[in-house]
Amino acid sequence: MPGKAHVTIQDIARKAGVGVGTVSRVLNDAPNVNPQTRQLVQAIMAEVGYRPRTAAQTLRTHKTHEIGFITDEIASTPFAVDVIRGAQDAAWAHGKILILINTNRNPDVLHAALETMLERQVEGIIYAAMFHQPVQLPITVCELPAVLVDCYVEDRTLPSVVPDEVTAGRLATATLIERGHRRIGFINNNEATPAAVGRLAGYRQALAEAGIPFDPLLLCPEASDPDGGYRSVQRLRQQPDPPTAIFCFNDRMAMGAYAALRDLKLAIPHDVAVLGFDNQEIIAANLRPGLTTMQLPHYAMGQWAIQYLVGEASEAENSHPPQVQLACPLVLRESV
Amino acid sequence: MPGKAHVTIQDIARKAGVGVGTVSRVLNDAPNVNPQTRQLVQAIMAEVGYRPRTAAQTLRTHKTHEIGFITDEIASTPFAVDVIRGAQDAAWAHGKILILINTNRNPDVLHAALETMLERQVEGIIYAAMFHQPVQLPITVCELPAVLVDCYVEDRTLPSVVPDEVTAGRLATATLIERGHRRIGFINNNEATPAAVGRLAGYRQALAEAGIPFDPLLLCPEASDPDGGYRSVQRLRQQPDPPTAIFCFNDRMAMGAYAALRDLKLAIPHDVAVLGFDNQEIIAANLRPGLTTMQLPHYAMGQWAIQYLVGEASEAENSHPPQVQLACPLVLRESV
Numbered sequence: 218m219p220g221k222a223h224v225t226i227q228d229i230a231r232k233a234g235v236g237v238g239t240v241s242r243v244l245n246d247a248p249n250v251n252p253q254t255r256q257l258v259q260a261i262m263a264e265v266g267y268r269p270r271t272a273a274q275t276l277r278t279h280k281t282h283e284i285g286f287i288t289d290e291i292a293s294t295p296f297a298v299d300v301i302r303g304a305q306d307a308a309w310a311h312g313k314i315l316i317l318i319n320t321n322r323n324p325d326v327l328h329a330a331l332e333t334m335l336e337r338q339v340e341g342i343i344y345a346a347m348f349h350q351p352v353q354l355p356i357t358v359c360e361l362p363a364v365l366v367d368c369y370v371e372d373r374t375l376p377s378v379v380p381d382e383v384t385a386g387r388l389a390t391a392t393l394i395e396r397g398h399r400r401i402g403f404i405n406n407n408e409a410t411p412a413a414v415g416r417l418a419g420y421r422q423a424l425a426e427a428g429i430p431f432d433p434l435l436l437c438p439e440a441s442d443p444d445g446g447y448r449s450v451q452r453l454r455q456q457p458d459p460p461t462a463i464f465c466f467n468d469r470m471a472m473g474a475y476a477a478l479r480d481l482k483l484a485i486p487h488d489v490a491v492l493g494f495d496n497q498e499i500i501a502a503n504l505r506p507g508l509t510t511m512q513l514p515h516y517a518m519g520q521w522a523i524q525y526l527v528g529e530a531s532e533a534e535n536s537h538p539p540q541v542q543l544a545c546p547l548v549l550r551e552s553v
Numbered sequence: 554m555p556g557k558a559h560v561t562i563q564d565i566a567r568k569a570g571v572g573v574g575t576v577s578r579v580l581n582d583a584p585n586v587n588p589q590t591r592q593l594v595q596a597i598m599a600e601v602g603y604r605p606r607t608a609a610q611t612l613r614t615h616k617t618h619e620i621g622f623i624t625d626e627i628a629s630t631p632f633a634v635d636v637i638r639g640a641q642d643a644a645w646a647h648g649k650i651l652i653l654i655n656t657n658r659n660p661d662v663l664h665a666a667l668e669t670m671l672e673r674q675v676e677g678i679i680y681a682a683m684f685h686q687p688v689q690l691p692i693t694v695c696e697l698p699a700v701l702v703d704c705y706v707e708d709r710t711l712p713s714v715v716p717d718e719v720t721a722g723r724l725a726t727a728t729l730i731e732r733g734h735r736r737i738g739f740i741n742n743n744e745a746t747p748a749a750v751g752r753l754a755g756y757r758q759a760l761a762e763a764g765i766p767f768d769p770l771l772l773c774p775e776a777s778d779p780d781g782g783y784r785s786v787q788r789l790r791q792q793p794d795p796p797t798a799i800f801c802f803n804d805r806m807a808m809g810a811y812a813a814l815r816d817l818k819l820a821i822p823h824d825v826a827v828l829g830f831d832n833q834e835i836i837a838a839n840l841r842p843g844l845t846t847m848q849l850p851h852y853a854m855g856q857w858a859i860q861y862l863v864g865e866a867s868e869a870e871n872s873h874p875p876q877v878q879l880a881c882p883l884v885l886r887e888s889v
Contacts, residue, residue, distance in 0.1 A: 283669065291634050298627050298634065305655050305662075314665050317653035319641050326641075329650050333619065337673065443839045472839060499835060503779045503808060 225335075226356055232261045237356040244359075284313050284526060285334035285342040285361075287327065289352075291319045296497050296515065297347045300366055303519025304343060311527050313340065331357045341526035344368070345519070349379050349411045364522045367515075369540065376525060376538035378518045382412050385511050385545035386419020386464075387426075389492050392509075393462040394427045396490060396553055400435065402460035404449040404470050407438035413466065416494070420464065441466055446473025454481055454489075462490040462553070468500040471508055471552075490553040494545075507550030514543040561671075562692060568597045573692040580695070620649050620862060621670035621678040621697075623663065625688075627655045632833050632851065633683045636702055639855025640679060647863050649676065667693045677862035680704070681855070685715050685747045700858045703851075705876065712874035714857045718748050721847050721881035722755020722800075723762075725828050728845075729798040730763045732826060732889055736771065738796035740785040740806050743774035749802065752830070756800065777802055782809025790817055790825075798826040798889070804836040807844055807888075826889040830881075843886030850879040 226244070230237040235254060242250045243258040250258075261267075286304055301317065308315040316339060318330040334342055335357065342361050346352055346368035354370065365377035393401050403420050406413040417436075424431055434456060439445035446465055450473070453460050465471040471493035475485065483489050485506055493501060493510035501508040521541065524530040530539070562580070566573040571590060578586050579594040586594075597603075622640055637653065644651045652675060654666040670678055671693065678697050682688055682704035690706065701713035729737050739756050742749040753772075760767055770792060775781035782801055786809070789796050801807040807829035811821065819825050821842055829837060829846035837844040857877065860866040866875070 291637055301627055301655060302657065305657055309657075309659065309662055314654060314662070314669055316669075317655065318650060319637060319653065321638065321641055321645075323645065326645055326650070333650055333652075469835070469839070476841060497835075499805070499833075503805070505812060 226360060228265070229258060229261055229267055232265070233258050241356050241359055281338050281340060282313050283316050283337065283339045284308055284523065285330075285337075285339040286315050286317045287330050287334075287342065287344045288317065288319045288347065289322050289327075289345070290347045291321075296495060296513070297367070299515035300345050300519040303516035303521075304345075304366075304523050305519070307520040307523035311523065311529075313523070313527070328355055328357075331355055335360055343519075343522045343526070345522075349382065351411070362526055364525050366518045366522050373540055374538065376540070378521045378525075378541040378543060379411070380513055380518070380545050381542035382415025382545075383419040383422070384542075385494070386416030387423045388419070388545070388547055389416075389464050389494070389511055390420045390423035391426070392547060393464060393490060393492060393553060394423060394429070396462070396486075398460075398462035398490060399429055400432075400458060400460040400462070401429075402435045402437065402449070402453045402463040404437045404439055404446055404453075404463060404465045404474065406441040406466045407445075413438075416466065435460055439470070442469050443473030443476070446470030447477045448473075450474045450477035450481070454483075460489070462492070464492045466494055468493040468495045468497040468508060468510055471510070472500050472504065475504055475508075485552050492553050496548045501548070501550065504552070506552050509550045509553045510548050511545045512548050513545055517543050562696060564601070565594060565597055565603055568601070569594050577692055577695050617674050617676060618649050619652050619673065619675045620644055620859065621666075621673075621675040622651050622653045623666050623670075623678065623680045624653065624655045624683065625658050625663075625681070626683045627657075632831060632849070633703070635851035636681050636855040639852035639857075640681075640702075640859050641855070643856040643859035647859065647865075649859070649863070664691055664693075667691055671696055679855075679858045679862070681858075685718065687747075698862055700861050702854045702858050709876055710874065712861060712876070714854045714861075714877040714879060715747070716849055716854070716881050717878035718751025718881075719755040719758070720878075721830070722752030723759045724755070724881070724883055725752075725800050725830070725847055726756045726759035727762070728883060729800060729826060729828060729889060730759060730765070732798070734796075734798035734826060735765055736768075736794060736796040736798070737765075738771045738773065738785070738789045738799040740773045740775055740782055740789075740799060740801045740810065742777040742802045743781075749774075752802065771796055775806070778805050779809030779812065782806030783813045784809075786810045786813035786817070790819075796825070798828070800828045802830055804829040804831045804833040804844060804846055807846070808836050808840065811840055811844075821888050828889050832884045837884070837886065840888070842888050845886045845889045846884050847881045848884050849881055853879050 226237050226240050230240045240258055243255050305315050320326040320330060342363040343366055345366040349367050351371050352368040363375055365375050367379055369377040405417055421431055437449035439449050463474055465474055471491055474491050478485055478489055485491055493508045496510045496512040501510045521530055562573050562576050566576045576594055579591050641651050656662040656666055678699040679702055681702040685703050687707050688704040699711055701711055703715055705713040741753055757767055773785035773788060775785050799810055801810055807827055810827050814821055814825055821827055829844045832846045832848040837846045857866055
């Protein structure tokens with residue numbers, strides 16, 4: 218990898234005998250630093266002539282017009298490449314070119330990617346996860362303006378844009394309630410991801426708003442693939458008072474739900490309504506009947522990230538750094 | 554975009570009053586250049602101190618360890634991102650980092666992408682199309698070692714790696730013949746792409762090798778989506794001597810073929826065998842029964858491109874620049 222041409226936050230930390238987190242807190246004037254440590258770190262920064270890269274960059278007249286885009290994985294959820302398309306289109310509209318590096322979840326590649334982008338003096342960095350999740354990132358990401366897409370850091374010290382899972386879960390469930398359903402099954406992912414937790418909260422909100430008691434028997438946490446959907450429908454339909462509508466965590470599970478309902482000789486939506494999530498075109502548009510589903514705002518998240526970096530984002534929240542949640546629109550087809 | 558810091562092939566062409574193609578031919582010692590023009594171009598290159606970037610780079614001691622990867626489109630065929638994974642893994646194994654720029658088929662972005670990569674002095678460029686096709690590229694691509702993936706230039710002046718469509722079509726058809734089928738329908742794409750033309754040639758070769766006469770009635774050129782597959786099966790099965798096996802141009806068409814056969818109350822593979830193309834996991838693995846299909850060598854093509862750039866490719870052909878075709882393996886599931 219390219220040799221370092223500058224003093225990094227790591228160098229300061231090493232010299233001071235503290236963690237990079239501490240150096241970062243000193244740089245950001247955070248309160249939770251021992252005053253003596255703060256003095257020591259500041260003294261070392263002065264000694265080696267360290268300037269935080271972001272500040273140094275605002276002094277430059279020569280801009281690179283490049284924005285770095287780092288993905289953790291590019292192939293696992295194909296529809297998520299819409300994030301790249303959204304960022305690409307917005308970047309180009311602002312005369313910036315998007316430089317992508319895909320890490321394939323390899324931490325060494327991630328470090329090298331950040332180092333490369335710092336060396337190249339990109340104007341900002343987008344870090345995108347391929348599904349909504351908390352992430353941990355090397356502190357070097359703080360040396361440039363950075364924004365997180367479909368992920369966030371637990372301490373919320375970096376700006377992020379993610380889907381509004383709760384509202385989406387509520388809207389999906391309310392859609393089924395509006396069609397007259399009172400027994401609504403929810404085939405959820407069996408991992409405690411922000412998507413699974415958020416959509417379940419939204420499902421419960423919609424039921425509560427309609428005065429429908431929550432019935433844990435209608436909940437199926439499962440592997441989020443077609444087999445998981447298939448098994449869940451079999452289980453749900455064996456109940457004495459089976460659901461007449463099923464909300465699935467994703468379109469792949471809905472695909473399995475379709476197969477199970479077909480095998481049970483139940484018609485969609487006449488006997489049982491099905492509602493998916495993701496609007497994964499290849500499934501949702503091609504199932505018969507077409508699958509009503511929720512659209513993840515991948516394109517819009519990519520777009521927002523660029524707008525934030527170029528200083529044009531209309532910040533939906535007053536928090537700083539902003540933690541933005543974008544709406545997931547309902548895509549109506551024939552399955553509800 | 555960044556200002557130019559070097560004399561380009563375009564500058565030489567302008568000064569000499571010739572096209573960049575001519576300058577490129579002089580640089581590559583190609584025979585088809587008027588001797589006087591050759592002298593003029595060489596004189597101008599000497600005058601301005603032009604050195605082809607590739608030669609200049611071998612003189613450098615400082616390598617960037619970066620390889621540029623330009624895609625025409627990243628989102629249209631999601632499974633094609635395997636090219637990126639293959640290139641990424643191979644690049645990292647050689648201590649190189651892969652810098653991606655996606656052009657979304659915008660020629661201005663393509664020009665800017667090439668310019669950016671030249672400025673950044675990447676060590677080589679991969680240009681990848683998202684389906685097998687001939688391409689036209691700005692001549693600047695010749696200023697660096699370049700390799701084309703899933704595409705080629707008509708005059709074959711740049712190295713390329715593509716799927717072996719003919720052999721794949723032959724293998725698919727021979728697989729059905731081995732299972733005892735003599736009436737084999739081919740639902741092909743209705744555009745004269747290398748994939749459609751090559752696979753048809755392979756289909757005819759396999760029939761000829763088995764002594765089965767080619768019957769144009771068994772050929773259905775159609776839109777390469779599920780509806781195209783659905784319509785084709787209806788048409789094929791209305792014939793007096795309908796096919797007992799169907800080879801589909803892609804898995805999406807096979808998905809439509811499944812739906813049509815189900816509506817005709819025909820069992821797969823008992824009544825009609827179905828064989829797809831692409832091994833698009835979400836379809837092929839999830840259809841019931843699982844779809845037997847041909848795997849496109851996306852990962853291997855990405856890998857080969859890097860191996861070529863770092864000088865480690867075992868060149869399958871003696872032509873220079875190499876035009877390599879990689880095999881498409883058969884993926885057996887339950888549909889044949």
